[in-house]
Amino acid sequence: MQLCGFHVGIDQPFFLIAGPCVIESEQLAIDTAGQLKELTTRLGIPFIFKSSYDKANRSSTASFRGLGIDEGLRILQKVKDEIGVPVLTDVHEDTPLAEVASVVDVMQTPAFLVRQTNFIQNVCRQGLPVNIKKGQFQAPWDMDQVVAKAREVGNEQIMICDRGTSFGYNTLISDMRGLASMRRTGCPVVFDATHSVQQPGGQGSTSGGQREFVPVLARAAIAAGVAGIFMETHPDPANAKSDGPNMWPLDQLEPVLAVLKALDDVVKQHGFVEQGLMG
Amino acid sequence: MQLCGFHVGIDQPFFLIAGPCVIESEQLAIDTAGQLKELTTRLGIPFIFKSSYDKANRSSTASFRGLGIDEGLRILQKVKDEIGVPVLTDVHEDTPLAEVASVVDVMQTPAFLVRQTNFIQNVCRQGLPVNIKKGQFQAPWDMDQVVAKAREVGNEQIMICDRGTSFGYNTLISDMRGLASMRRTGCPVVFDATHSVQQPGGQGSTSGGQREFVPVLARAAIAAGVAGIFMETHPDPANAKSDGPNMWPLDQLEPVLAVLKALDDVVKQHGFVEQGLMG
Amino acid sequence: MQLCGFHVGIDQPFFLIAGPCVIESEQLAIDTAGQLKELTTRLGIPFIFKSSYDKANRSSTASFRGLGIDEGLRILQKVKDEIGVPVLTDVHEDTPLAEVASVVDVMQTPAFLVRQTNFIQNVCRQGLPVNIKKGQFQAPWDMDQVVAKAREVGNEQIMICDRGTSFGYNTLISDMRGLASMRRTGCPVVFDATHSVQQPGGQGSTSGGQREFVPVLARAAIAAGVAGIFMETHPDPANAKSDGPNMWPLDQLEPVLAVLKALDDVVKQHGFVEQGLMG
Amino acid sequence: MQLCGFHVGIDQPFFLIAGPCVIESEQLAIDTAGQLKELTTRLGIPFIFKSSYDKANRSSTASFRGLGIDEGLRILQKVKDEIGVPVLTDVHEDTPLAEVASVVDVMQTPAFLVRQTNFIQNVCRQGLPVNIKKGQFQAPWDMDQVVAKAREVGNEQIMICDRGTSFGYNTLISDMRGLASMRRTGCPVVFDATHSVQQPGGQGSTSGGQREFVPVLARAAIAAGVAGIFMETHPDPANAKSDGPNMWPLDQLEPVLAVLKALDDVVKQHGFVEQGLMG
Structure with a gap:
């Protein structure tokens, strides 16, 4: 599939979705x-x-929520204009979808909202590529029905993204089988390497995180076989206004991406022997 | 707390929220x-x-969604007028809340939406009692923050409801410890005995269910100690338009309620010895 | 089934297996x-x-392991002789089974060893009633095969006991559906209310526990429907040499047992409506 | 660490433990x-x-158990003599350990028995390298205490092996974070790629398996970073006498090993950036 001018898929080099969790400032x-x-x-x-x-x-409502839609979209437009990169943002039930769609290149739907039929279909109707996150409460194959709903409104640019699955309380686990399993939908599969190490609710009024496992899971996902990697990064995670405990430090990103690139090249050159067994 | 004219709480006889999953007809x-x-x-x-x-x-979008809001509210009003019972319905992000609030006695929020701050607070602002379902992806104590958000807008008539927690794929499990744990919020705790036996996504494009465990879990929850029981029931579950596999047959409800009533009397007469240890 | 001179089963009053985790002294x-x-x-x-x-x-090997078999069996014999109660102890792979069987009335096998075929069958060959604990890694219906192995050697006095199931890391969860499910074997089902609140490995070199939930789970299990309750108790759990965090204080046992007795009477008078649906 | 004449560890090329689950014939x-x-x-x-x-x-006892110790050790000795490769076998509580140790090069302990202190220490006392499988009911960090017990008897040639963790009923999940986490023990970490796809008890009297995910999980584990891979393989899994559903076909092993080798080279050249964050 074409995405923002490049080819993406299990037979294409992996692409990266990255940036700070929230727009703290221009x-x-x-x-x-x-x-x-x-x-x-x-x-x-x-x-x-x-x-x-x-x-x-x-x-908690005491946490920072962001700069709001007007300021947010203005800054995203500026990133496009000045830096010259495509931009993605996540939308919610009360988001003015057309307004966001007029600025961004890719829309993303949150894991918690994956089962809201109207919402998923309304987002997909905007005509942009959509990155749909799998619910933490869903099996990989549950995404089949979600993809069917998305395609029903005519959008063929659907990506699906794993950000971890509930495992006991306040813990997520990443099932690498699920990445292969979700490839059966025909959609590019993305692995979210930073929310996967979140410990939701693990610190009372905020969520914790295990940043040290970000590169471990990212490498594993690349080797399992994905179209893309999603990773939140920040120049100073300790002082970030959201998701600090699970963001990856920007100044340590190069060695992570370098090994991912090398692994991705190897695994895609060799092909995926499991494809023959998965029907 | 007062609810629809009766006292509810861990020291009061249990109340029942029941009815067919969806209004199939007047x-x-x-x-x-x-x-x-x-x-x-x-x-x-x-x-x-x-x-x-x-x-x-x-x-799946091929499933029956209901008669729509106008017809739905008309029928709920008729139930109130003709049968003389309070009514509850669930609301969603795009529900006209004031319109629903003008008819029903209690509003209910879905488990998937428990983390949507605006939504939870908007529902609570309607001034009616609200039954908030715990997410399948949440620990019992994660409801502390949800209750805090609900109370922040001035609503003190908050109930919290457990409808199961993710356990592996396509399965929910009911942690009876969680019912005691959620009592610490001070809110009446309700146990949803029919969605707890759902097997979400377990049948491909629909969810499965294990109806035979409804009375088992309902009895266990009453003995653990709850303010109320939620139970979907239908005269003919095999032909119901939604949630058939987990609804309880209406004509077999009496023996279930009879034993719940007797157990509830016993457990509340004896009191809850764990309260002294839970701080 | 007959057990130590009394009738046990889902249609009989519940029996109690109780005592301190380990024989610290005579x-x-x-x-x-x-x-x-x-x-x-x-x-x-x-x-x-x-x-x-x-x-x-x-x-950890630094933990207290007990007084050893000779002293242990001498004390158990003395309990029988002086107090006049039947006694149960757990056996392991290297236990001299006949020696233990000559003293105790009931043998118990540990959850970790439930899949060791030789061991389970050797224990069952001693001819005493056996309480087989379900593995934390097993589904309730996995006990069907275990019971089949036990009966294969001619022992018909088999009880099966649930002590919790793995739920994420360092946590157990008790599935009340499982108690009803295991009744299908025809064996008396026992619920272990104290190991179920263990947090295995949760404190590094020792296991933690949530004692406050012991009465909650015990009540829930009785209401779900069991033949017996297993509960470790100690006059001073804070200073116990094993399993202190999850044992129940002996001086607070009476109110727990009193409510269990009352609930058990109620639930067994009413019968188990689910039996008709479980085939 | 030295193992059978080669260097193993996170900074060494990965080694392979492989063969048919059970010795069906010489x-x-x-x-x-x-x-x-x-x-x-x-x-x-x-x-x-x-x-x-x-x-x-x-x-189930109706399943094939093997040829017995005498015939089994004779054949393993013959494999050593004729093929010239080191051999590993698993031992159990009632195994004559010295007898097995006189033939094999590496001993392996089963996941179910990981908490049996006497057993683990007796095996480690034989003086051979030991591959200790993590219990399906254990967290990765629970292996710290197991390794401590093993080292207590003077054995420094301890490997630890992940073969999956309980995830709901009849399902295992492989946590790639756990592989990195277990490296903190200083022991070579091995990933068992075939038992990890088992569905224990999933077919009633036998276990099921998802063979198609073997290469997916093996690649992911190599990229996460391990010292070795364990993989059961058979020329004709469909007719194997044990573990058929999860063994990998021998004639399709080459492409799997080839990509593992290439990924292992890449990941170990780049080093493990997470090491700096894991303390």
């Missing part, structure tokens, strides 16, 4: 996008900038 | 409400009629 | 057995004293 | 060992032949 967005563009260009990795303007499902 | 709603009123009056169980007019998160 | 065993006999006689609950002489699977 | 063992030796030599992968002579924990 400066942060521009700087991060610029550094990410420079790094991914050097490594030959197609890149989409991701950032949110409103965190609608924070654990 | 006749079904009226008949079921009538029979449930007769039965619960005889057994001395406070009763609230539940039915949905729109199933917004069906597995 | 005095502790005699005193605890005496108090438990007095209490259960008063409440009309058939009682079997349980204690271990060797904890073969402690998390 | 011919099968010799043929399979020969083909595996030829293949691994060509690919430059250090190789240890694995096969069992007694399956002590089959789901």
Whole structure:
């Protein structure tokens, strides 16, 4: 499938969706996008900038929610214009979808909302590529029905994204079988390497995270076989306004991407022997 | 707390929220409400009629979604007028809340939407009692933050409801510890005995269910200690338009309620020895 | 089925297996057995004293393992002689089974060893009643094969016991459906209310526990429908040499047993409506 | 660490433990060992032949258990002598350990028995390298205590092996974080790619399996970073006498090993950036 001008799929080099969890300021967005563009260009990795303007499902209302839609879209437009990269943001039930669609290149739906039929179909009706996150409460094959709903409204640019599955309380687990399993939908499969290490609700009024496992899971997902990697990154995660415990430090991103690129090349050269057994 | 004219809480007799999953027709709603009123009056169980007019998160768009809001609210009003019981329905992100609030006595929020801050607060702002379902992806104590958000807008009539927790793929499990744990919020705790036996996505394009475990889990929850029981029931579950595999047959409801009533009396007479250890 | 002179089963009053996790001293065993006999006689609950002489699977070798087999069996014999109650102990792969069988009334096999065919069959060959614990890694219906192995050697006095199922890391969960499900084997089903609240490995070199949930789960299990309850108790759990965090204080046992007895009477008078649906 | 004459560890090329689940016949063992030796030599992968002579924990007693210890050890000795490869077998509580240790090069302990202190220490006392499988009911960090017990008796040649963790009923899941986590013990970490796709008890009296995910999980584990891979293989899995549904076909092994070798080279050249964050 074509995505923002590059080919994506299980037989194409992996692409990266990355950026700070939330648009904390214009400066942060521009700087991060610029550094990410420079790094991914050097490594030959197609890149989409991701950032949110409103965190609608924070654990607590005392947490930072973002700069709001007007300021958020203005900054995303600026990132496109000044840095020259495609941008992605996530939308919610009360988002003015057409307004967001007029700015961004890719829309993303949150895991919690994956079963809301009207919402998923309304987002897909905007005509942009959509990255649909699998619910933490869903099996990989449950995405078949979600993809069917998305396609029903005529959108063929659907990506599906795994960000972990509920495992006991306040813990997620990433099932690498699920990545292969979701490839059966025909949609590009994306692995979200930073939300997968979240510990939802694990710190009372905020969520915890195990940042050290981000590169481990990202490598494993690439080797399992994916079309893309999603990764939130920040120049100073310890002081980030959202998801600090699970974002990856921007200044340590290069060695992670370098090994992912090398692994992706190897695994896609060899092909996926399991395809013959999966029907 | 006062709810629809009766006292509810861990030191009060349990109340019942029951009805068919979806309003299939006026006749079904009226008949079921009538029979449930007769039965619960005889057994001395406070009763609230539940039915949905729109199933917004069906597995597949080929499934029946309901009669729509106008017809749905008309029928719920008729149930109130003719049968004389309070009514509850569930609302969603795109529900006209004030319109629904002008008819029903209790509003209910779906498990999948428990983390949507705006939505939960908007529902709670209507000034009616609200039954908030715990997400299948949440720990019991994660409801502390949800209750805090609900109370923030001034609503003190909050109930919280357990309808099962993700356990592997396509399976839910009911943690009886969680019912005791959620009592710490001070909110009446309700156990949903029919969605707890659902097998979400377990039959491909629809969800399965293990109806035979409904009375087992309902008895266990009553003995663990709850303020209320939620139970979907239908005169002919095999031909129901939604959730058939997990609804309980209306004509077999009496023995279930009778034992629940007797167990509830016993457990509440004895008191809850764990309270002293839970701080 | 007959067990130590009383009738046990889903249509009989529940029996209690209780005692301190490990035989710390003769005095502790005699005193605890005496108090438990007095209490259960008063409440009309058939009682079997349980204690271990060797904890073969402690998390760490630095933990107390027990007084050894000779001293252990001498004390169990003394409990029988002086207090006049039947006794149960758990056996392991290297236990001299005949020696233990010459003293105790009931043998118990550990959850971790449930899949060891030779072991299970050797224990069952001793001709005593056996309480087989379900593995934490097993589904309730996996016990069908275990029971088949046990019966293959001619032992018809098999009880099966649920002590929790793995749920994420370092946590167990008790599925009340499983108790009903395991009744299909025809064996008396026992619920272990204290190991079910263990947090295995949860404190590094020892296991943690959530004692406050013992009465919650015990009540729920009785209401779900069981033949017996297993519960470890100690006069001073904070200073116990094993399983302190999950044992129930002996001096707070009476209110727990009193409500269990009352609930058990109620649920067994009403019968189990689910039986008709379970085939 | 040195193992059978080669260096193993996170900074060494991965080694392979492979063979048919059970020694069905001398011919099968010799043929399979020969083909595996030829293949691994060509690919430059250090190789240890694995096969069992007694399956002590089959789901049902009607299943094939093996040829017994005398015939089993004779055949393993013949594999060593004729094929010239080191051999591994698994031992159980009632295994004559010294007898087995006199033939094999590596001993392996089953996941179910990981918490049996005497057993683990007795095996480790034989002085051979030991591959200890993590219990399906254990967290990765629970292996710290197991390794401590093993080292207590003076054995420093301990490997630890992940073969999946309980996830709901009749399903295992492989947590790639766990492989990195277990590296903290300092022991070589092995990933068992075939038992990880087992569905224990999933077919009533036998276990099921999802063979198609073997290469997916093996690639993911290599990319996460391991010292070795364990994989059961058979020339004709459909007619194998044990574990057929999860063994990998011998004639399709080459492409799997080839991609594992290439991925392992890449990931170990790049190093493990997470090490700096894991303390």
